Amino acid sequence: MAKPAVLTHPESLKRPAGPSEYAKNPVNASMSKADKIALYTKMARIRHFEQRCIRIYQQGKIGGFLHLYVGQEAVAAGTISLLGKHDHIITGYRDHGHGLMVGMGMNECMAELTGRVTGCSQGKGGSMHYFAPDKNYWGGHGIVGGQAPLGTGLAYAVKYMGLKGSCLVYMGDGAVNQGAVHEAYNLASLWDLPVIFVVENNGYSMGTSQERSTAHPGCLAKRAEGYNMAWDVINGHDVYEVRAKTAIALKRAHEESKPTVLEIFTYRYFGHSMADPDKTYRDKEEIKEYREKKDPVLAFEQELLSEKVLTPELSLKINEAAMAEADKAALFADESPDPTVADITKHIYWEEDNRGPKTTSRGTIIFE
């Protein structure tokens, strides 16, 4: 049995029971009651969406891989809640939470999972490949680490166009060992790009605990020093802390056009994907410990209850509404049509989809 992941998280980052010390941080203190309720609602929606997905998967309606975000909600919620018009995001395959946070609808997200033409990617991408460029969400990428250079490029484009913006590039603790990530780190720092690399450290890459996969100087974020980049570590069970520390990195991106590596300690409650029986590499006790003592959604609920922003009745209403929304999305996904065989060869080339005087090449581009 591998050592429990909790040991790899610096002691100081264990969230003590009780209110967040970041509640008074200006980015949090300045939130209105409605803002706070909205943020909580979004976290609850992610939780219920994902839990609904489990049932649909078990009914055999979702095939392939399904990587759940349950337990990690505060990471996407905290970081994305700070973003403005010219801030972009890109992530790996554990991408549903980010999608819901940027404002994608549960219907289109659910329908994508069941491969329907009403899905966000018209049934072409699946669970690992959500996209919503109209909401500055550039995916949803299946190849570990592949998104890091892309996100760096998005930040480059933002800077090139003279916009005050950034790109948040999410990846896992296992992804930091891909060459592409290191090349992206170097480029981001060398060219002063407004990018924030968010390492969602949930302790494991599939069945490999973080200490078995990575040589690092105390924490993964500290690798940034080798590239002359700023870095910070964050308790990802406390959405206020996520917001407070991400805000600093965002300011660095916006005002100095400089990159940051943020390592956010978090935890996934379910197996790597639904295909992972999750029996060999961590004990049930460890999962229980996180669920019961550090759950980010419950912690924020507690926080807001004690702030008297939330009442138990309102919380119940929010959660029931989220569940009902997920149920409706499941129905929508069930009843939506599939793409057609003709759809298979659409969206391969711009010019095939837009035949006309503007197409610039000749010859066959799609073959029989």
Place this chain on the structure above:
Amino acid sequence: MAVISYREALRAAMREELKRDDKVVIMGEEVAQFNGAYKVTEGLLKEFGPKRIVDTPISEAGFIGLGIGASMLGIRPVMELMFWSFSYVAFDQIVNNAGNIRYMSGGLINCPIVIRGPANGGTNVGATHSHTPEAILASHPGIKVVCPATPYDAKGLMKAAIRDNDPVYVMENTILYNDKGEVPDEDYIVPLGVADVKRVGTDLTIVAHGRAVITSLKAAEILEKEHGVSVEVVDLRSIRPLDEETILASVRKTHRALLVEENKPFCGVDAQVAYLIQSKAFDELDAPIHRVSSIDAPQIYCKRMEDLQMPNVERVVAEALKVLA
């Protein structure tokens, strides 16, 4: 003879080679403690220990490059890619380094590495995870590529690959892992570059590799029963080296050829096979060569459409009837 699964056959090949040669090392993501993402290496860590069975970080360029380097000094690494789709982040190592080192050193350096893992569509995982790079890789001289379709071939080809002194890339198929078949108890290899006639027939030759062989065999069954046609199915097994003689001999017998593969059509393996037949057996043909491959698009996620995108029994039967018309 024991009846074992394709997965067990691969594992048996590795186990026997690990026992036979202490230079054999297994490496890859989740191969040891987790027993393999697809359980192909299950139990090997327990039997051979952590020096021989090694878990790697998610660093394909790094660990595959390392394996190539180690092979230059005589280690025989068998590297698992969780999916061949992930080989693309290690393409430079796989093609430029492994494929060229012997040539560029004027034959001074051997590179006896095996890279193995599943390369298939049909599992509803979307475009990034459904690549079948056998044609791309086989187009590089210096590299060998095999695609077993049955447990017998999986074991025999894997053993041959491990004993070979050149880079051999073994493309497996997750959909075949549970398929069962007879496998001899005694030591054997399936030599690289030897095709296998999986079904004897007289009216039409189907050339296929990988799971397309299984699809073609089912189609042949239907063609026989429902259309009274006798179909011969040639399983390439190796893409490079390619057994030209077996293909040509079959075509000379049946005078008609249908080529089936799960690749996309452009520059697919069958483009090469079609050229081979027309250049060396043109006069033998009674009809144009036809192909069935995947519909030319990135792999669609939607399972129902993916099943139609790929060669399936219905498509093979329909196309066969066209060749026979």
